[in-house]
Amino acid sequence: xxxxxxxxxxxxxxxxxxxxxxAYTASRNGLATLLCDLDPQGxxxxxxxxxxxxxxxxxxxxxxxxxxxxxxxxxxxxxLLPAHFSHRNMDLKLDRKQREAxxxxxxxxxxxxxYDLVFLxxxxxxxxxxxxxxxxxxMVVTPVIPTTLSMLSLEQLLKLCKKIDVDKTxxxxxxxxxxxxxxxxxxxxxxxxxxxxxxxxxxxxMAEVEKMGITRKPVGAVRSRSVASLAYERLWxxxxxxxxxx
Amino acid sequence: xxxxxxxxxTAVDGQQxxxxxxxxxxxxxxxxxxxxxxxxSYYDTFGGDLYAAGYxxxxxxxxxxxxxxxxxVIAAGxxxxxxxxxxxxxxxxxxxxxxxGVAGIRALSRICSRQITRExxxxxxxxxxxxxxxxxxxxxxxxxxREAQLQPLLRIDEVRGYESDFAKASGLQADAGLLRIxxxxxxxxxxxxxxxxxPCYSSKYALALDEDIGLRDGVxxxxxxxxxxxEVNYGGVIEDIDSEFLHDFxxxxxxxxxxxxxxxxxxxxxxxxxxxxxxxxxxxVTGPVRDxxxxxxxxxxYADMLPQQLHRGLDxxxxxxxxxxxERLEIMKDALTSGRYGRLADEWRRFFEDDxxxxxxxxxxxxxxxxxxxxxxxxxxxxxKSGERIDAHSGDDELHSLRIQGKKLxxxxxxxxxxxxxxxxxxxxxQLKKLQNNLGDFNDISxxxxxxxxxxxxxxxxxxxxxxxxxxxxxLITHLSQKHRKVRQKFEKTxxxxxSVKNQKRFQKxxxx
Numbered sequence: 012x013x014x015x016x017x018x019x020x021x022x023x024x025x026x027x028x029x030x031x032x033x034a035y036t037a038s039r040n041g042l043a044t045l046l047c048d049l050d051p052q053g054x055x056x057x058x059x060x061x062x063x064x065x066x067x068x069x070x071x072x073x074x075x076x077x078x079x080x081x082x083x084x085x086x087x088x089x090x091l092l093p094a095h096f097s098h099r100n101m102d103l104k105l106d107r108k109q110r111e112a113x114x115x116x117x118x119x120x121x122x123x124x125x126y127d128l129v130f131l132x133x134x135x136x137x138x139x140x141x142x143x144x145x146x147x148x149x150m151v152v153t154p155v156i157p158t159t160l161s162m163l164s165l166e167q168l169l170k171l172c173k174k175i176d177v178d179k180t181x182x183x184x185x186x187x188x189x190x191x192x193x194x195x196x197x198x199x200x201x202x203x204x205x206x207x208x209x210x211x212x213x214x215x216x217m218a219e220v221e222k223m224g225i226t227r228k229p230v231g232a233v234r235s236r237s238v239a240s241l242a243y244e245r246l247w248x249x250x251x252x253x254x255x256x257x
Numbered sequence: 258x259x260x261x262x263x264x265x266x267t268a269v270d271g272q273q274x275x276x277x278x279x280x281x282x283x284x285x286x287x288x289x290x291x292x293x294x295x296x297x298s299y300y301d302t303f304g305g306d307l308y309a310a311g312y313x314x315x316x317x318x319x320x321x322x323x324x325x326x327x328x329x330v331i332a333a334g335x336x337x338x339x340x341x342x343x344x345x346x347x348x349x350x351x352x353x354x355x356x357x358g359v360a361g362i363r364a365l366s367r368i369c370s371r372q373i374t375r376e377x378x379x380x381x382x383x384x385x386x387x388x389x390x391x392x393x394x395x396x397x398x399x400x401x402x403r404e405a406q407l408q409p410l411l412r413i414d415e416v417r418g419y420e421s422d423f424a425k426a427s428g429l430q431a432d433a434g435l436l437r438i439x440x441x442x443x444x445x446x447x448x449x450x451x452x453x454x455x456p457c458y459s460s461k462y463a464l465a466l467d468e469d470i471g472l473r474d475g476v477x478x479x480x481x482x483x484x485x486x487x488e489v490n491y492g493g494v495i496e497d498i499d500s501e502f503l504h505d506f507x508x509x510x511x512x513x514x515x516x517x518x519x520x521x522x523x524x525x526x527x528x529x530x531x532x533x534x535x536x537x538x539x540x541x542v543t544g545p546v547r548d549x550x551x552x553x554x555x556x557x558x559y560a561d562m563l564p565q566q567l568h569r570g571l572d573x574x575x576x577x578x579x580x581x582x583x584e585r586l587e588i589m590k591d592a593l594t595s596g597r598y599g600r601l602a603d604e605w606r607r608f609f610e611d612d613x614x615x616x617x618x619x620x621x622x623x624x625x626x627x628x629x630x631x632x633x634x635x636x637x638x639x640x641x642k643s644g645e646r647i648d649a650h651s652g653d654d655e656l657h658s659l660r661i662q663g664k665k666l667x668x669x670x671x672x673x674x675x676x677x678x679x680x681x682x683x684x685x686x687x688q689l690k691k692l693q694n695n696l697g698d699f700n701d702i703s704x705x706x707x708x709x710x711x712x713x714x715x716x717x718x719x720x721x722x723x724x725x726x727x728x729x730x731x732x733l734i735t736h737l738s739q740k741h742r743k744v745r746q747k748f749e750k751t752x753x754x755x756x757s758v759k760n761q762k763r764f765q766k767x768x769x770x
Contacts, residue, residue: 085379
């Protein structure tokens with residue numbers, strides 16, 4: 012079982028769209044996939060129309076008491092651990108043992124026989140829990156809008172890796188919400204895409220992705236050959252290759 | 258991923274299902290997702306080995322799917338057209354391996370087919386999230402010219418994490434009068450609608466005689482059982498479905514011949530001679546095809562014995578064997594569909610149906626048990642004596658003769674198993690089997706060598722093809738001769754183990770006292 016965190020400390024960069032669409036694409040490719048919605052805002056859960064069970068909370072998540080709270084999505088081979096409002100206080104809930112860097116990996120370990128892949132849709136912050144997420148993941152996929160602020164978030168992420176002694180080759184960035192008509196986007200992509208940390212796939216800014224709020228489905232489930240769906244398919248192929256997921 | 262629950266219900270008719278579906282609308286938004294019609298056939302071996310292992314093999318046009326009783330696909334592949342095919346014909350390695358593991362060399366034959374329509378429904382909650390899935394199946398089943406309506410089936414599938422919605426949907430079906438069914442596969446339901454049994458056959462001898470049965474009744478029961486064994490395989494032999502029909506047919510013939518010869522002193526003389534002659538004839542007309550089958554089944558083993566350079570010659574050798582088999586098969590089929598065979602089967606049946614008035618048996622009324630035990634005792638002593646006489650200088654024929662004696666004893670012990678303490682008999686059987694395996698291997702190789710030598714000597718020189726075949730046959734002879742020596746060397750050790758003082762004491766107690 013491989014754990015892929017979709018993380019960026021900056022909000023609004025497309026983490027949830029990436030998590031939902033990559034998890035969906037992975038499951039279409041035959042991998043038993045679990046998406047964990049760790050963001051208390053619960054956007055992934057909203058997209059899949061899934062509410063958490065009544066007795067679920069962040070404490071249970073950290074204790075590894077997860078299995079009974081997982082719910083099936085409308086798609087084969089794709090389950091979801093829904094978000095919970097209590098996740099907003101996750102840092103405070105970390106007890107001494109759970110402050111260990113790989114606490115989240117340990118919490119997910121009992122699911123190894125059930126799933127090939129776990130995606131973590133992470134909250135946009137830079138906290139102790141973020142450190143746990145990064146240290147627990149086999150791969151950190153980070154969306155970067157081709158703007159100065161987003162590039163700054165990537166730098167912060169690399170700095171954090173150094174601080175917590177995580178190999179930075181675990182970080183895989185890609186340009187997200189890129190707009191061709193914006194010269195700044197084009198310049199930034201042109202300048203940085205040569206770096207190994209960046210995957211080749213670029214996810215453009217697309218109305219189709221925004222409409223997920225209305226359709227409440229992954230883009231591929233609305234139209235499997237749409238531009239957005241194919242873009243996420245390309246991104247998935249690269250993630251699959253870089254993470255040696257097959 | 259975690260197993261979710263599934264409930265299945267049957268209904269009297271489609272209308273009852275529609276009403277049950279309407280009930281669901283009270284608690285859920287019911288959305289019809291897909292309607293698919295398809296036809297599919299079920300395949301299994303003659304003995305139903307796949308079913309016994311928990312598998313169903315379904316074929317839809319050329320697509321094959323091996324599924325569990327829960328209909329989840331375990332492996333998939335493609336198959337050729339036709340009523341029968343073999344695991345080895347399947348190109349997809351995973352499916353081929355799974356089927357080989359269960360079906361072995363037996364053909365996979367069509368059991369029945371279904372023309373089925375599946376209506377899938379999604380039950381959604383207030384968020385329009387799918388919380389339960391429902392599948393309604395209906396259609397017809399057909400087999401051997403018979404056709405019947407399938408009983409309508411409604412399947413309720415849990416979506417993980419929505420346990421209470423599943424319980425509610427399932428409960429509503431029960432309330433609507435649908436009948437919950439458990440442990441029945443889709444094949445069971447199709448066969449039930451056709452009023453046909455599931456394939457079920459074993460070549461293992463399984464008749465148990467009553468302890469106090471009379472001699473005549475006992476022999477008649479065994480004879481009838483063996484005749485049934487021949488008849489059940491007869492169709493497969495004539496149709497040439499796979500090699501095992503003939504193999505099992507011949508085993509029934511051999512057991513019958515053994516029964517006749519072991520019981521010769523108790524059977525009416527005139528009938529005995531007739532049946533002994535006729536069953537000998539049956540053995541001889543079916544022998545050549547079986548002999549060739551044995552070689553053809555060894556094709557892969559033979560290929561492993563030879564270097565790649567000799568494989569072309571080996572292939573040509575096997576083409577020749579296949580040609581010979583086709584010829585022999587026609588001769589055998591002629592014999593088995595002849596009046597002579599029909600007469601034998603009729604006479605044999607009539608022999609046992611007779612109440613004893615028109616065909617008196619001397620001593621037919623005496624109890625079977627002491628007679629059987631006496632014959633077994635005698636046979637056992639004979640084996641011990643013959644085995645002890647064999648040493649490193651003894652000829653091959655002495656080992657072959659011991660093997661035949663062992664086989665006769667084994668058949669007798671199968672026929673009269675219920676006259677002994679089962680645990681002790683099983684112990685003896687186990688020991689005898691080890692000895693028989695050694696003798697069987699020895700005989701197998703002897704026969705192969707003999708045939709290969711004969712074939713090699715008969716090759717006409719001059720063509721490149723003959724040269725290639727001769728090289729392959731020569732290679733096989735070299736390899737098999739070494740093996741033959743090794744198996745022969747093992748005999749003394751194997752027999753000593755079989756006839757150890759400890760074993761002897763135990764055998765005496767089981768078979769003699």
